[in-house]
Amino acid sequence: MMDWTDRHCRYFHRLLTRRALLYTEMVTTGALVHGDVARHLRFNAEEHPVALQLGGSEAAELAHCARLGEAWGYDEINLNCGCPSERVQRGAFGACLMNEPQLVADCVKAMVDVVDVPVTVKHRIGIDKTESYEFVRDFVGAVSEAGCRTFIVHARNAWLKGLSPKQNREVPPLRYELVHRLKHDFPDLMFSINGGFTDRAEMHAHLRLLDGVMIGREAYHNPWLLSEWDEVFYKEEPSTLTREEVEARMCDYMVREAAEHGTSWSNIARHMLGLRNGLAGARRWRQVWSDHKLKTLAPHDVMALAHEPVAQAA
Numbered sequence: 001m002m003d004w005t006d007r008h009c010r011y012f013h014r015l016l017t018r019r020a021l022l023y024t025e026m027v028t029t030g031a032l033v034h035g036d037v038a039r040h041l042r043f044n045a046e047e048h049p050v051a052l053q054l055g056g057s058e059a060a061e062l063a064h065c066a067r068l069g070e071a072w073g074y075d076e077i078n079l080n081c082g083c084p085s086e087r088v089q090r091g092a093f094g095a096c097l098m099n100e101p102q103l104v105a106d107c108v109k110a111m112v113d114v115v116d117v118p119v120t121v122k123h124r125i126g127i128d129k130t131e132s133y134e135f136v137r138d139f140v141g142a143v144s145e146a147g148c149r150t151f152i153v154h155a156r157n158a159w160l161k162g163l164s165p166k167q168n169r170e171v172p173p174l175r176y177e178l179v180h181r182l183k184h185d186f187p188d189l190m191f192s193i194n195g196g197f198t199d200r201a202e203m204h205a206h207l208r209l210l211d212g213v214m215i216g217r218e219a220y221h222n223p224w225l226l227s228e229w230d231e232v233f234y235k236e237e238p239s240t241l242t243r244e245e246v247e248a249r250m251c252d253y254m255v256r257e258a259a260e261h262g263t264s265w266s267n268i269a270r271h272m273l274g275l276r277n278g279l280a281g282a283r284r285w286r287q288v289w290s291d292h293k294l295k296t297l298a299p300h301d302v303m304a305l306a307h308e309p310v311a312q313a314a
């Protein structure tokens with residue numbers, strides 16, 4: 001998620017779950033072809049498994065960027081066919097690519113031909129007000145023939161005119177049943193469902209029929225959720241780290257990041273502000289970690305301050 005799931009956020013999430021697959025923000029082919037590759041692709045070894053999401057619509061450029069992604073060690077290359085933003089539409093990629101299944105197929109084939117890691121596609125169920133199931137079915141059919149075996153489906157349309165990206169994550173109705181139909185019609189392909197999940201029981205229900213569930217906003221806002229996933233979804237030993245231990249490890253990480261890359265702790269701490277949601281004192285804790293006036297303090301001192309008991313008037 002743009003501006004959210006940067007490498008600091010992913011490092012944090014990886015402390016909470018060893019198994020869930022993490023995704024980068026969308027990185028455009030333009031940024032990699034013309035920009036600072038290391039800045040966009042550098043990640044921490046601890047983040048694996050991690051998928052690089054690319055945005056673009058030019059097959060040769062995507063192939064070049066997929067190769068770069070593989071060389072940098074990403075475990076999967078994912079093509080964004082779901083972003084509705086105007087900037088992305090002007091670049092003729094993201095969700096508007098769903099109107100051009102053959103172009104997406106060509107792009108996927110170009111990437112599949114040059115990398116060994118899986119090439120996957122994230123998309124919507126339709127564009128604008130189209131209600132037809134056949135639209136998304138034919139998209140998946142064409143793209144799978146080019147070598148994509150895994151589809152991550154945000155189960156609502158993207159309305160390309162008149163809605164902001166934020167509204168496009170809320171207003172078009174969710175139609176999960178279309179993703180189930182896709183799985184029924186393409187049983188050999190893998191489908192992950194996405195959009196609107198907050199409840200573990202609901203995730204479980206979909207996992208009985210599908211291959212994965214992708215969680216966006218809820219994972220970001222309530223990250224402690226992730227700490228039960230290894231046990232609940234992967235039947236592995238649960239994480240033994242407490243919230244305070246996770247926070248302390250993040251402090252260690254902030255110290256390392258400052259020394260190696262000059263990163264300010266506030267650029268990292270912003271991703272963990274939901275860690276204590278639901279606990280007494282969470283508000284004050286969040287206020288301390290978001291207080292830019294404390295920027296000159298060492299992270300472990302900020303943590304101590306965030307946990308300091310507050311004097312109460314009698």
Ligand SMILES: Cc1cc2nc3c(=O)[nH]c(=O)nc-3n(C[C@H](O)[C@H](O)[C@H](O)COP(=O)(O)O)c2cc1C
Pocket residue numbers: 001002003004024025026053080082083122154169194195196197214215216217218
């Ligand atoms: C701030 C923000 C940035 C996002 N950036 C991306 C992105 O770069 N690539 C992408 O495929 N989806 C992006 N999304 C969409 C999410 O991946 C997801 O499809 C959407 O939020 C619905 O899932 P959710 O209800 O679990 O959040 C973004 C969402 C948010 C809130």
